[in-house]
Amino acid sequence: MAxxxxxxxxxxxxxxxxxxxxxxEGDTLVILESMKMEIPVLxxxxxxxxxxxxxxxxxxxxxxxxAVIDPS
Amino acid sequence: xxxxxxxxxxxxxxRRIIRTVKAMGLRAIAVHSEAxxxxxxxxxxxDAYALGPAAPAHSYLDIAKVLEACRATGARAVHPGYGFLxxxxxxARAVGEAGLVWIGxxxxxxxxxxxxxxxxxxxxxxxVPVAAGTRExxxxxxxxxxxxxxxxxxxxxxxxxxxxxxxxxxARDDAALVRAFDTAARAAERFGGGxxxxxxxxxxxxxxxxxxxxxxxxxxxxxLGERDCSVQRRHQKVAExxxxxxxxxxxxxxxxxxAVRAGEAVGYRGAGTVECLVDADRQDFxxxxxxTRLQVEHPVTELVTGVDLVEQQLLVAAxxxxxxxxxxxxxxxxxxxxxxxxxxxxxxPGPGKIDVWEEPVGPGxxxxxGYVAGNTVTPFYDPLMAKLCVHGxxxxxxxxxxxxxxxxxxxEGPKSNLAFCAELLDNAExxxxxxxxxxxxxxxx
Numbered sequence: 001m002a003x004x005x006x007x008x009x010x011x012x013x014x015x016x017x018x019x020x021x022x023x024x025e026g027d028t029l030v031i032l033e034s035m036k037m038e039i040p041v042l043x044x045x046x047x048x049x050x051x052x053x054x055x056x057x058x059x060x061x062x063x064x065x066x067a068v069i070d071p072s
Numbered sequence: 073x074x075x076x077x078x079x080x081x082x083x084x085x086x087r088r089i090i091r092t093v094k095a096m097g098l099r100a101i102a103v104h105s106e107a108x109x110x111x112x113x114x115x116x117x118x119d120a121y122a123l124g125p126a127a128p129a130h131s132y133l134d135i136a137k138v139l140e141a142c143r144a145t146g147a148r149a150v151h152p153g154y155g156f157l158x159x160x161x162x163x164a165r166a167v168g169e170a171g172l173v174w175i176g177x178x179x180x181x182x183x184x185x186x187x188x189x190x191x192x193x194x195x196x197x198x199x200v201p202v203a204a205g206t207r208e209x210x211x212x213x214x215x216x217x218x219x220x221x222x223x224x225x226x227x228x229x230x231x232x233x234x235x236x237x238x239x240x241x242x243a244r245d246d247a248a249l250v251r252a253f254d255t256a257a258r259a260a261e262r263f264g265g266g267x268x269x270x271x272x273x274x275x276x277x278x279x280x281x282x283x284x285x286x287x288x289x290x291x292x293x294x295x296l297g298e299r300d301c302s303v304q305r306r307h308q309k310v311a312e313x314x315x316x317x318x319x320x321x322x323x324x325x326x327x328x329x330x331a332v333r334a335g336e337a338v339g340y341r342g343a344g345t346v347e348c349l350v351d352a353d354r355q356d357f358x359x360x361x362x363x364t365r366l367q368v369e370h371p372v373t374e375l376v377t378g379v380d381l382v383e384q385q386l387l388v389a390a391x392x393x394x395x396x397x398x399x400x401x402x403x404x405x406x407x408x409x410x411x412x413x414x415x416x417x418x419x420x421p422g423p424g425k426i427d428v429w430e431e432p433v434g435p436g437x438x439x440x441x442g443y444v445a446g447n448t449v450t451p452f453y454d455p456l457m458a459k460l461c462v463h464g465x466x467x468x469x470x471x472x473x474x475x476x477x478x479x480x481x482x483x484e485g486p487k488s489n490l491a492f493c494a495e496l497l498d499n500a501e502x503x504x505x506x507x508x509x510x511x512x513x514x515x516x517x
Contacts, residue, residue, distance in 0.1 A: 009423050009451045035413065035421040035455040037306070038259075059451075062422075 002045045002069040010034035012058040021049045022072070029067050030054060047071040073390045074148035074173050076101060079117070080138050080163075081153030083442030084458060085368070086113035089151050092382040094118070101145045103138060105131035107450045111442060119145050126452045132156045135163050139170055149173035149389060151382075155454065158365040159186055175389040177287065177364045181338045185362040188232050188270050195359045198337035200330045203275070203349065203358040209268030216253040217246060219271045226276070229253055231260035232268035240307045242274050277508045279318045279350040280304065281357070283331035284373045286343055286384055289391050293335035295328040296379060297402050299372050301347075303496065305419050305512045310489070311496060312369035313407045314376045317467060317505025318352045327357055334362060342388045343370070343381050352508065368410070368459070371438060375406035375463040405470040406463045409478065409493045411441075412455040413486040416495070417516075422487025423449040432480035436463045436473045449486040457483065460493070467505065471497060 010032035017029050028040040029049070051068035054060060076099035079086045086102060090113060093100040102117035107126035114120045121141040123131040131137070133156055142150060150167045152158040158176070161183040167174040176182070185191045189209055196202045204223050209232050210216045220227050220243065229252040230240040239259025241252035256269050284296040300316035301309045319327065331346035345367050347360040370381050379396045387394050414421050429445040441458035443449065449457060460477055464470030478493045499515060501507040 008421055010421075011451065034451040035423065035453065037421055037455075039420065 001050065002047070002071060003065055004029060004041060004043070004067045004069065006032070006041075006060045006062055006064045006066055008032075008034055008039075008062050010039065010060055012054045012056055012060060013038065015052065015054065015056050017049050017052065017067075019049050019052050023047065023049060023069065032060070041066055043069055045069055045071045073098070073386075073392060075099060076145075076147050077149045077151050077175070077386070078103065078138075078142050078145065078147035079113075079151050079153065080132070080157055081151075081155070082108050082113065082132060082453065083111065084113075084440045084456065085153040085366070085442075087116060087442060088440050089153060089382050090117050092380055092386070093151070096383060096386060098386075101141075101147050103132070103141045105452070107452055111447055112444055113442065121145055126450060128156065128452065135160075135166055138163070139166060142167075142170065142172055147172065149175055149386075151175040151385070152365065154365050154368055159363070161186065173389050175342070175385050177341050177344060178339070181340055182364045184338060185364050186233060188230070188361055189268075191362055192270075192359065194337060195334055195362075198333050200334050200337075200359045201357065203272045203360070205272035206270055210253075210271060211268060213250055213253055216249055216269060216271060220246070220249050223271060223273050225249075226274040228272045228274040229256045230270050230272075231256050232270045233260065275349050275351055275358075277351070277353060277510065278302075279316065279352050279508050280309075280347065280360070281316045281319060281327065281350045282345045282347040282363075282367070283327055284343070284345055284367075284370070284381070285331050285335045285340065286381075286394065286396060287335050287340035287388070288394060289341065289388060291336070291339070293332045293340060294396060294400075295331050296373055296377050296381075296396065296400050298324060298327060299367075299369055301369060302507055302509045303502070303511055304509055309369065309410065310412075310512065311407065311409050311493070311502075312372050313405065313467075313470075314372040315402050315405070316350075318507075319350060320355055323350070323355045323357065330357075330359070334359065338362070340364075343385050368456070369408050371440060371459060371461045372406040372408045375438065375461060376402035376404060378403065404463055404465050405467040406461060407470045407474050408459050408461045409474065409496075410456055410489075411458040411460055411481070411483070411493070412489045413449045413457050414455050414489050415487045416489045416492035419489065419492075420487075421451065421455050423451045423455070424486035425449075426483065426485040428482050428484035430480075430482040431458075432460070432477040434473070434477065434480075436470070437461070437477050438463070457486070457488065471503060
């Protein structure tokens with residue numbers, strides 16, 4: 001299992017994937033917004049989205065868990 | 073002259089405007105969100121009005137609330153700063169309709185220059201050179217591909233009504249163009265209200281140079297020199313300087329004359345900026361866009377001209393004679409470094425509570441900051457914490473002063489790009505003045 005965590009305080013602007021989706025390395029999982037910047041959070045491994053821990057509109061802190069990827 | 077000015081903005085620019093408003097003997101009124109209640113600009117104003125929650129849509133961008141703040145505080149004039157409502161023609165119009173003085177150009181001038189395609193066409197008819205590009209908005213992928221085929225790669229893709237570099241991208245082939253179009257369209261719908269996209273020929277090794285203009289009540293337009301804003305990350309500026317080390321006196325004269333023509337063509341009043349792309353190799357330029365407001369980087373012009381641009385804005389808005397001369401010769405050299413709450417490596421935002429904030433002092437240093445120790449930099453607004461500006465007798469002295477000032481500036485708590493600023497000042501291309509808009513990307517390659 002690969003954990004994807006937030007690198008900064010941000011608002012969750014858009015959730016692009018759903019639990020159960022297959023993703024490739026580099027695919028966008030969610031798009032964060034902080035300080036007028038859109039920051040895509042990318043999958044670092046290929047696999048299946050086993051857990052999605054944020055929803056659109058959430059405010060997340062640095063280190064918060066965003067998603068869990070089950071490597072294929 | 074009106075007796076009071078409401079500053080419809082926040083942070084360093086609100087503080088900067090309040091300083092001049094008070095120096096002119098006028099009453100300065102701040103508006104602020106709940107998140108900004110403890111910032112210096114609120115305390116330094118003569119009066120303050122709470123707009124509402126942190127989210128800009130519910131505070132600084134809420135036209136009805138800002139107008140209510142004017143009514144409640146008895147404000148007679150409104151200065152919008154930059155960003156937020158500064159280039160919102162509907163807001164400018166509403167301010168006038170409420171019987172207040174709008175410190176900026178007419179709503180019509182804002183609207184005409186806010187649409188980049190319209191602005192391009194108007195500039196072309198006024199004899200200002202423009203880049204090869206679309207003359208009508210592109211609204212779908214096929215249209216973008218057809219336009220790119222005509223213009224030729226590489227092309228710059230951007231939202232027709234956008235600004236601040238959001239959604240902008242460079243495409244070098246069809247596949248990249250489709251991606252860039254989708255990104256720009258999404259940004260346009262989100263920030264600009266419609267997916268109208270503009271494509272322009274992208275100039276490799278271009279410098280971003282802009283001319284400061286001042287339109288007077290009698291129709292005269294003054295040009296107060298240029299600023300070089302080529303140091304950019306994500307198409308947004310990080311450092312600016314005046315005069316530009318990349319233009320010859322002959323090119324400068326042509327650019328200033330074109331900027332005056334641009335201002336005259338729009339019937340421009342107040343402070344504005346004509347942004348150009350300069351092909352430094354060919355010593356030629358094209359019009360990029362016109363910003364109908366005070367710019368973030370106005371201090372470098374103030375440092376080399378000795379002109380207080382906010383004071384000039386207030387005088388023009390009040391219908392009084394300006395004090396800036398007709399032909400301003402720059403004195404010495406000025407550099408501005410934007411101190412952002414972001415990391416120096418990847419430029420990702422890093423807001424937080426400010427534990428340590430020690431500002432540099434010394435000859436030739438001007439610091440326009442929005443914060444003091446104990447404040448919190450929140451994720452709700454742009455990451456600019458301060459503008460570290462220096463002035464020297466020449467560029468070499470300005471660089472030395474900038475290096476010393478960066479080394480003496482301590483910020484702890486939020487992330488800061490001060491390490492990047494130091495790296496930039498020591499970069500060989502920057503130090504030599506021989507750089508272009510690709511510099512930061514090369515530094516990080």
